[in-house]
Amino acid sequence: MSETYSFSQNVNDIFVASAKLMNISQDVIDQIKFCNSVIQVKFPVRLNGSLDVFTGWRAVHSEHRLPVKGGIRYALEVNQDEVEALSALMSYKCAIVDVPFGGAKGGLCIDPSRYNDQQLEKITRAFTREMTKRSFISPAENVPAPDMGTNARTMAWIADEYRSLRPQDINALGCVTGKPVEQGGIRGRTEATGRGVFFGLEELLNQDEFIKPFGIKPGIKGKTVVIQGFGNVGYHSAKFLEEAGAKIIGIAERDGFILRESGFNVEEIHKQFLKTRSVRDIPDVDYYQDSKKGLEHPCDILIPAALEGQITEENAPRIKAKLIAEAANGPVSTAGDKILNEKGILVLPDVYLNAGGVTVSYFEWIKNLSHIRFGRMDRKLEDMRGKRVLQLFEKLLDKPIPSEIAQKFNFGADELEVINSGLEDTMKNALNEIIQLKASRDMPDLRTAAYALAAKKIARYYEIMSL
Template sequence: MENLRFFEQVNLNFDRAAKYVRFTDGLLEQIKGCNTVCHFTFPLKRDNGSIETIHAWRAEHSHHKLPTKGGIRYSMMVNEDEVKALAALMTYKCAVVDVPFGGAKGGVKIDRKNYSSAELERITRRFTFELVSKNFIGPDIDVPAPDYGTGEQEMAWIVDTYKAVNPSLNAEGCVTGKPVGLGGIRGRTEATGRGVFFGVREACENKEDMQALGLTTGLAGKRVIVQGFGNVGFHSVKYLMEADAKIIAVCEWDGAIYNEDGIDIIALDNHRKEHKTITTYPGGTLISDSRAAIELECDILVPAALEGQINGENAPRIKAKIIAEAANGPTTQQAHDIIKDRGALIIPDNYLNAGGVTVSYFEWLKNLSHVRFGRMDRRFEENASRRLLDVMQNMTNRNLSDEEIGKLAHGANEYDLVDSGLEDTMITAYNEINELRKFHDTDLRTAAFISAIKKVGMVYERMGIFP
């Protein structure tokens, strides 16, 4: 089982959940399989004049809803199996949180540290052109987003290249995770980590589940270890720290920082930005073996790096009572069974890191509607609130200060609406899969797959393809 490839691991989880649904084997095979995958090769002229062949992939797992949706990563681990597995997880993730996309994923097999900014731009723009030419990108076809090794800059290059080839009205909707000035949305950068926070918070508010783990309800005082201090890991623990959880260890590829009294995540991030590493941070003890650091005693472990980091070899030594999967596929199936059998609660990736695609959905809607969230009604809400406050002041003979009136009458701006929508999505989805978990006497991962399979299968049935 431990030697299964990533896509096989995903399908094993699918098969475990499939026995709880009523669909035929034929329909289940259709849901499980990857519909389309393309391997691209193209030349890159390096800054020194040499020519290098670049390998890239894009997989569209399910077309039950369009467009398909999924990130593009730059990593030496990228291969066909990985993008198929991640595309499948995107299908199930979108279904769990009721985001109307099919799943997709893409990747370029490079280590971005070995390329200049100009070379990365040429790679990104050429990959975009290849996607366009093979009909693998478009606001109503397939919509990429940032992933490991990519960010706003790459998305800006993608949308600019796409618009040059397809200068249509809705061209900005071809990709999400863009800078705000190019059609992006406020709150997208922190969305995945913010979603992780909402999901963990909701789990920790469940009194019955916390009692079973020997923990009190709420986040206050809970000891947290995070593996991976990129965008997702940083924002996940930043919000947990602000909710009075105690971040006792941060693990990166070159070492970990440990402090039982808690680490100031903002100070650590500032140090990392200045020194390009966390290992010299003075506010904790350096642990050179970062993989061993995730085995320390804690209440919540947040794996926010790459897949397969918790496996059959190290799972028996993982002491965390809650595993909050901020990364995609961080826990192998064998490790999942080991951790589950000792009574820990695993909050699975196919629910917990759905914040990114949820806010990407909001960005896509914004691009298609061509209206910033809050633009139509924010001032109306503020004026209505001010009129109500004026009436209350007259009735109570109390005069509020301008600052108090400003806070009380505040109308929702774009970030407020995005954050509210994300919070509602994560809370609703968690309660749904937790009810399925208890109804079927299973775990949250299997419950999330049950939820996703039912929702995707019902779409196929309603289309009349599988009566």
């Protein structure tokens, strides 16, 4: 009998089972697992002379830390169950990587491809007004970000509309993250989730003893990779892996799966994909109309970077990857996950792996509240200090340091370097915490350990507050 898939129930079941392994009381588990609040709004927008009515949601899972944080997606598949599940994932994700936010998520039931930019702006501003007047958006309480179907420009519209509604709020730009750099955004945010996926995989593949039982050799170089979903996250994950020496052999999208066993040039494929948003007409590849074939193709690393519920009990027995890196939210169902574990396939879970986006969003939020970009105050100072160190070495050696060596020293980090350094440190430290907890409690898999780590951190807050 096939499973009945409920995304929110799936997330809750994993959380409860993992939390119980940490000896957390049932009262605290119940307090954490349910969403604190959810709004549904229906609002009219006049387009082309007629009124269209749109439906949107914003869910707040946990307010143990404020503001709550989570993206807004525009898609026809959006529903309340989905935003509740995603808001819970955001709470756990933030706890795992020690980002001081609670979890939230939003969605608008819309196909953005059916509207031009002017219409999308009008719809987005109307949605922003609905959220703002109900206090479901503000830099102090509830901070959205881009998600599927939205982008930096969408966030700029939201920030501008919020600022017009709250002109007295000096921190108004912090009401959303993922904005264009010119409008209060931060360098590195666009590629942050994909870069976080890369850092997580890089650290995992350096854990020689941990990956050995799964038949996985250390290092990224030479690994074959299949990507499902070639949007922002999938593209950047592929790009960084290719740069590190991996071979991207397959890309699955809505309209099919393309395969080249010798490996793609990711930039070339991406340029062609952007023209048509399709993989159907890309030359010199093996094309399969059934995109699900990509999930089942033999490879070292499979990266689902599309929608939830892609690997279930129906197709999990046919998965041939050695390692599944969940760049999307909830791509593997509970029953599918059980089968993968029984097959000895290592799964790096979404609740940890795609936390790069919220980590860099946190950096952007701090930048907006501090009203100064990273590196502005001390970059030149650090550069001067570094040059003095080089001068000291030259004096001690009584000869100049060759310019090709001196140029390798970068003493004053700019904003992007600071952000990437912070992201790498965050992702690698969090994975080591997960692996250590798994070993200390003899947990069955990394997903259980990641949820257990989140449960422990959030429960500690509730336990202290109830003393």
